[in-house]
Amino acid sequence: MAARHETTVLVVDDDESHRTILQALIKGWGYKLEGVDDGSRAVELAKEKPFDLILMDVRMAVMGGIEALKEIKSYNPSIPIIIMTAYSNVESAVEAIKAGAYDYLTKPLDFDMLRLTMERALEHVSLKAENQELKERLVSSFDPGNIVGRSEAIRRLMDMVAMIAPSEATVLINGESGTGKELIAKSIHFNSSRKNGPLVTVNCAALSETLLESELFGHEKGAFTGADKRREGRFMHANKGTIFLDEIGEISPAMQVKLLRAIQSREIQRVGNDQTIQVDVRIVAATNRDLKAEVEAGNFRQDLYYRLNVMAVVVPPLRDRREDIPLLAMHFLYKFADTNRKVVKGFTPQAMDMLLKYDWPGNIRELENAVERAVVLMPGDYVTERELPLSIDQSFESHDNATSKIVQSEDILPLNAVEREAILAALEITKGNKTEAAKKLGITRKTLLAKLQR
Template sequence: MDKARILIVEDDHAHGVMLEVMLSGWGYDVVRVEDGEAAVEQVRAQPFDAVLTDIRMARMDGITALHHIRAINPALPVLIMTAYSSVESAIQAVREGAYDYLQKPLDFEHLRLALARAVDHGRLKLENVRLREVVERASGEPELVGSSPAMRELFRTIDAVAPTEATVLITGESGTGKELVARAIHRASLRASGPLVTVNCAALPEQLLESELFGHEKGAFTGADRPRDGRFLKAHGGTLFLDEMGELPLAVQAKLLRAVQEGEVQRLGSDRITRVDVRILAATNRDLAAEVAAGRFREDLYYRLSVITVAVPPLRARREDIVLLAHHFLQRYAERNHRAVRAFSPRAMDALLRHDWPGNVRELQNAVERAVILCPAETIDLEDLPASVRSAVERAPQEGAGSPGSLEDAERERILEVLRETGGNKSQAARILGITRVTLRAKMRRYGIEDEDRQAKSLAGLSQ
């Protein structure tokens, strides 16, 4: 892999040179400038993997530079360096799109790890864009989002099987996106100009399902007042997608086998055989091999359907895609519902990453849509998520207390500092912090800061 290129923006010449030497020693290709204006010009002129910038500079401060850089390349990670006195500004910068902030004097090991994460994050975004372009060319469906190893393998399989005429069995748990995979295969196939017809095998009773698949003549059964073409005939020249294949009754399986194997269908109530040209895609959340062993699914039909098997991974097996999916759904539902929701708080994202997602992508999609609708601010917080998603964080012990660069730790320390300065006066502290008294009390509860008389006594003790 090529060396990652880092742009250092630091108006303290000696500190900037020291950083340049250190990052070069870590294997980075480094460009160093001494003000925000020069940084913006560099980002405009050449590609970078990350930007490391001071927040306070004489010519264009780091926050202003951040806005210009994000306008040029929104995917470029920007890390902010700040003195303790400017922590509030750094937190605001993160809310406005900075990747992370680091407090001076720098902890160099933390800097090394933060840079590595930022570079990986930026390259992951670019790779995800490329992978999504491949899938969208194949499917026209933007919902197939992911850049994890499991999803990259899925995309490669779609590209390989789509141009063939092979019957494909798509397996995976409910909510993983099996129908999206079927649509991707169809749209990248040589049959893309033909119809894609879907049948949900679990949604209809046996007689109606047989009629849906093969059609019927007038009078074939009670209520059949006119002849009707089945889904096989409607899919002629295209693709038939049989969803929930494991729910198919045995009697219908026998007739389906002939249709798949011979390309022939027979309407209910008719003696006439009709030839059809259809490619079959099937999907199931069941283990069909186990169903065959139990006598609930025909072995010959199973082997006919599973010429190629495509396994769609559950969300818990590709947790690295949760961030991408969550932001994808946030943007979609914010636009659809005319909501000004733009981001997730660290606590909310932590909850999304910790949850096991038994309902997979569909559950995540529903959780984000609900949060977008109910969120009263621009940032989705933990309280906006469903209780089932919040519970993983609420049960978990607090980790990383005091770790450098933690937004929540820095905010907690700043609140404590201001409360010390004001002798525990919340109204005065809220004005200094630039928030309402109600918000301050909520943050104190969140961070476990003692309240009222206990807080005053604690502060008095600290001052002695």
């Protein structure tokens, strides 16, 4: 992990002389400092700049410390805030602790106690972050692919993987492009009885029909132009292990027949040879297509679909697990900071807010690319909104403008009417395709059908 810069502290106190003394004292302890005279300004600054700790008085003219504490915590719950209060106002301090303050100190301050409390608060946050990082990197013991996340969707997915992995069942992994289907395939393999055998990956969409057949099953010398020697296929390479067939929905009808035979009999034939060869492989396939819909449309064989879909795993899109975005963003930030030999500290609140509100059509892969770009461009310690791709910035502005119009309008539609308009708009955009409309609305097809029925 890249090294971190010095800690920045915000001092909030309307007593100018007291604030000046505190700033001089804390600066002498080696911290970077900013000071303001009211809670309202503290709230503004906390949204603009990433502070490591806030030291805040209770009683101030425009906005008191308790109100400011609550607003800052609603925006950034992880920042430690130490409240300063007079002896006669301990009730407010108790209220502050309940609202999320790390601790409170009574005036006149004991400066040794202040320094110790600040150090403990910063150490607590650091240990909590390190502990959380370890937990996210090890969502469960089934995490060899470094699957980062703590959302309920990811926990359910990993519970499913934990049950499936020890079996010999064929697995079909469904999910949009960029969601991490290959990581799930690795997790299944490395937690199975075949973990000491090979894991062989084939991208079915990257090869033509002729090349794919040769790639999967091998070929004899002279089987076709350019076949100057016999070649073993990927099924043979995966013997005693697992073969991962990525983008399985892209293979041609002719290849579907040959693959079905290989799955049913666990036998293959090299191109140019009629002799069958027994193979011992477990098959894990993945697709970003709705294979059931492809079967209904006549584009995919029903018998092959059922052979592949013995155990189905669905990888959720990033928009359905937004609570994982900060974890993933920080994971990629440190990864690319190390690669590019940069010292980083994190994201500004504004930049993280933009990441959280973006829908990520390219999922984790798009987030990874966005963070890599930001690390290359960032001039300081923090990624700001200026380093994020234009698509994220435009989406954020559109989101804020839409919210502003709703808030400013006096004629607010009932919620069910807004939902109805959204559904009709999605159906119009997708030309009546309910599966695609459901994806755009962020709901399941079953939920959409139920809403249409109502």
